[in-house]
Amino acid sequence: MSRVDLNLLTALDALLSERSVTGAARRLNLSVSAMSRTLSRLRIATGDRLLLQAGRTLVLTPYAEHLSQRIPALAREAEAALSRAEHRFDLGTLEQRFTVRAGEGFIDLLGAALMDRVHRAAPGVQLRFTPKPDWDAQPLREGAIDLEIGVVRTSAPEMRTRLLFRDRYVGVCRVGHPLLGDTRISVEQWTACGHVMVSRTGEAENAVDAALEPAGIRRNVLMVVPSYLSAMQLVRHSDWFAAVPHSCLGNSFVPDYASANGLQCFELPLAMPAFNISAIWHPRLDHDPAHHWFRAEVLDLCLAAYPRRPAADSSLRHR
Structure with missing residues (x-):
């Protein structure tokens, strides 16, 4: 031409x-x-x-x-x-499907609130959540996934990340568990009981056991399941224990999720560091106005759900 x-x-x-x-x-x-x-x-x-x-x-x-x-x-x-792309962007007429890879806890506790927030601004938008069996970055690279929510464990150097909130592990058990009284449960009592361990890959490796390893202590793991919500349902009907992220117990939108499911939480009898839950995306979507808007909606939702966020965004690499 x-x-x-x-x-x-x-x-x-x-x-x-x-x-x-x-x-x-x-x-x-x-x-x-x-x-x-x-x-x-x-x-x-x-x-x-x-x-x-x-x-x-x-x-x-x-x-x-x-x-x-x-x-x-x-x-x-x-x-x-x-x-320029932003001049063609109209939320009212936007018809697009965003594919999000997230854990079951995020979907169960925040999926409805996110959809409600998105639908009010853009009625033509659809959300599609996909399973999160691993941390492979290839679906993000290929465009099969628009956004991932979780811990950053990809080795792909080009990925963009944004801190959504800080999380930490807590113990959960059924309401009225005999070992939870007025005194704090000891690490010996805790590890001696039956445990449900969460592993997406099925392998017996997780942050809780990594924290116990230097002291030479091992939990009595009776069952391994792929999701935190499954672990919570199992301990609800037994005298077993599980360790889950604090975010799985509820948030500003669902404040009584744990108690409504017959669970009580307690501080783990060992020191464990907090960890970041981030939004992860491929840089080709950096300046796409629809994706930029959607990422902002996810961030605002998480800020409202988990407001006690540190002032410093230490994990923020790219916007």
Whole structure:
């Protein structure tokens, strides 16, 4: 398309509409002489005179009359296609599906609140949550996933991350468990009881056992399950224990989730560091206005759900 100059399309639209070189020049903020030269270029490009003198006015040739039915729409399409993306973004008419990879806890406790927030601003948006069996970055790279929510464990250096909230592990058991009385449970009592361990991959590796390892202590693990919500339901109907993120117990939108499910929580009898829950995405979506808006909605939701967030965003690498 080396011979095509899209500026001529805008000029042709003005000339056909105004039917005047002077009027078209005024409309495009050009000099009359510059518009006359543009008309000459248009005549060469189309092989048609386009506008002809008829007394003191100009009239359209038959071909120009034909073009006058098509050019206005073409000019608007070209301008829209080549304008900045944010100028084409309208939440009210946005029809898009965002695919999110998140743990069951986030989906169960915040999925409805997120959908309600999104739907009020953009009724045409759909959310699709997918399972999170691992931390493979390839689906983000390929576009199969728009956003991941969780702990950053990918080795892909190009990924963007944004801290959503800080989390920590706590113990859970059924309400009225015989070992939970007025005194704090000891690490010996805790580890001797039956435990439900959570492992997405099925392997017996997790942060709780890593924290116990330096002291040479091991838990009495009776069962391994793939999700924290499954572990919570199992201990609800037994005398077993589980360690789950504090965020799984509830939030500002669902404040009594643990008690409503017959669970009580307690501080673990060992020191464990807090950890970050982040939004993770591929940099090709950095400046997409729809994805930028969606990421902001997720962040605002998490700030409202878990308001006790540190002032410093230590995990913030890219916005």
